[in-house]
Amino acid sequence: MTQPPEILRAAQIERWNDEADVIVVGMGIAGACAALEAQRAGADVLVIERASAGGGASALSSGIFYLGGGTAVQQAAGYEDTPQAMYDFLMANGVSPDAEIIRAFCDGCVEHFDWLEAEGVPFERSYFPGKAVFLTTTTCLMSTGNEKVWPYREIAKPAPRGHKVAREGENAGSLAMEALLARCAEAKLRTHFDSQVTALVIDDDGRVVGVRYRKTGEDRFARAARGVILSTGGYNMNKELLAAHMPHMLGNSEPLGVPYNDGAGILLGQSAGAATQSMSGVIATASFYPPSQLIKGILVNTRGERFVAEDSYHGRTAAFITEQPGRKAYLILDSEIFAYPELTDFSHHTLVDGWETIEEMEAGLALPPGSLQRTLGDYNRHAENGEDPLLHKHPEWIKPLTAAPYAAFDVSFNKSVYLFITLGGLKTNARTEVVGVDGAVVPGLYAAGACASSVSRDGKDYASGLSLGPGSFFGRVAGRLAASAG
Ligand SMILES: Cc1cc2nc3c(=O)[nH]c(=O)nc-3n(C[C@H](O)[C@H](O)[C@H](O)COP(=O)(O)OP(=O)(O)OC[C@H]3O[C@@H](n4cnc5c(N)ncnc54)[C@H](O)[C@@H]3O)c2cc1C
Incomplete structure (x- = not known):
């Protein structure tokens, strides 16, 4: 109708x-x-x-x-x-x-x-x-x-x-x-x-x-x-x-x-x-937090680039994910903050894998060579000072991601269950x-x-x-x- x-x-x-x-x-x-x-x-x-x-x-x-x-x-x-x-x-x-x-x-x-x-x-x-x-x-x-x-x-x-x-x-x-x-x-x-x-x-x-x-x-x-x-x-x-x-x-x-x-x-x-x-x-949500420590990770698209401040409201993050090429994105974590997302009703639960180095993770996620290494290198350099000049994530959620091994959750649109209401x-x-x-x-x-x-x-x-x-x-x-x- x-x-x-x-x-x-x-x-x-x-x-x-x-x-x-x-x-x-x-x-x-x-x-x-x-x-x-x-x-x-x-x-x-x-x-x-x-x-x-x-x-x-x-x-x-x-x-x-x-x-x-x-x-x-x-x-x-x-x-x-x-x-x-x-x-x-x-x-x-x-x-x-x-x-x-x-x-x-x-x-x-x-x-x-x-x-x-x-x-x-x-x-x-x-x-x-x-x-x-x-x-x-x-x-x-x-x-x-x-x-x-x-x-x-x-x-x-x-x-x-x-x-x-x-x-x-x-x-x-x-x-x-x-x-x-x-x-x-x-x-x-x-x-x-x-x-x-x-x-x-x-x-x-x-x-x-x-x-x-x-x-x-x-x-x-x-x-x-x-x-x-x-x-x-x-x-x-x-x-x-x-x-x-x-x-x-x-x-x-x-x-x-x-x-x-x-x-x-x-x-x-x-x-x-x-x-x-x-x-x-539409407000469509599939939140990767709680636990809130996951907000200290970074989200990247298939170009290996960040695209949204990870401390955004989950609906805002979801809206940005749906705008990325192929509606695909990954949540990148190091071993200090690794945890499984807690929400089961509307969730991103697909753990891709763990890797000892960023280079291996980049290859494992099929990201362009050098892209994730560059993104994380930049992020970590500023994170040492509690800063994020690219997307201005609040200092409360910033830490260098340097503790190997590393892990990635696939938070792509087709790998998540999105609950939604029309606006x-x-x-x-x-x-x-x-x-x-x-x-x-x-x-x-x-x-x-x-x-x-x-x-x-x-x-x-x-x-x-x-x-x-x-x-x-x-x-x-x-x-x-x-x-x-x-
Ligand atoms: C699980 C869940 C959690 C949510 N949590 C929140 C939250 O915490 N905060 C928040 O702000 N929003 C939340 N939302 C969204 C929010 O509940 C709705 O957007 C809001 O309640 C809509 O209110 P409404 O009065 O416009 O419509 P509704 O509450 O849906 O009422 C519309 C009524 O119109 C009737 N109706 C429809 N067509 C006809 C017709 N042709 N003739 C006669 N009657 C008709 C329906 O039967 C219904 O009773 C949530 C929604 C869900 C389902």
Whole structure:
């Protein structure tokens, strides 16, 4: 499914089965936040969800929210973050950043953190100082992006901004969704479950005024007096859309999400004239750390050259690996730091071999003669002084690689299991209004969460938490705005 569904005209609808001020399509984190805020702003809200309950990918997630600007957890951990520092970082690190979207998110983050806590999403006042991909403890705060990576660490004062919900295990997002869905139940939000939205309805002026949904084998129609909010998640379960926008992800990669993350919201929006953006944006990760000592190794491509600072966020490293010739790369280690990568779910586990000399390793990896010897020679010469003038890896992760024997892991794209989520989607402005291909707002239509292209649009600028953080934040924005429309 790559083509937008038909668009329906209000005049064609003979009978509306239901009506509300605001209709929210999809009840993951963006939809739940949108619905709560719209109802509190005085709107009569109807949520239409394809599954038998709310939750979506959000309920499967690790529960890391990227938030900053001076949250209570950051303050408790002794970090002085500001909205401006967060903005400067996200703008500098962004591949195609939208200044207004990022400004709105950064300025609203502290209030949003307080709101999440007030809704019953618990965050411990605790901090993990190390470098990890995710935590299985209840520890909250961790650096989850490229804040300490050059040049960003010189542009904006680094601060940890990954806030993990206080539940043990890999699935802390379930606790966030339990809390938000409990609030939705308390608020007696009207919901239709097992109901798939299959088309939007517009009036003669092109304003979105309702939806068609399929429930128990029957087509039904619901009218929206003020607006429709799309919050159906990403599109990584739609093989045809993947083939069109990121065909390389169809091989050995694993999409992260629920089966209904099939891009429906994106296609529904397009049927009403919406533009899409960053559709090839993907966060695909196969982390070679932990253990963090592996960051002291170097990554080289088939030319024997380094291409990314090894202390980058794993998603940024993965994005650079996929750009190398043949999508191939090796992690080079000496015996002082050798260890097997620990993560088994998304991993680079192919140990190529061990060698007594760099020359033998170069031949064993079939790298151009002299290339690895030159690369390591340069690296080691500067590493003696704790420096990396080529890629500016942080001194914390620099040591000369001189302790034979040497080893290499094959971290090539086809030798790793990449878990991924899509980052592209409907073009929206900072108010979550959907923007049309003609540049004008599509009246009556809003989008939030992974069906919209939002703060992060590329693996190089992703940080863990940049889905749940902006998804929940802009879900609320959409709910308030739609409630006030009309
Ligand atoms: C294992 C895992 C770990 C992750 N960890 C993190 C993390 O720690 N931090 C982070 O920021 N991100 C994380 N992510 C990504 C993040 O969970 C998602 O990007 C985010 O939850 C998307 O939220 P959403 O509300 O946009 O979509 P979802 O939560 O997927 O909700 C969309 C809802 O829309 C419904 N729907 C779809 N189509 C229709 C239709 N046509 N009609 C009606 N309903 C429809 C779906 O059934 C679903 O319930 C993780 C993802 C996974 C799977």
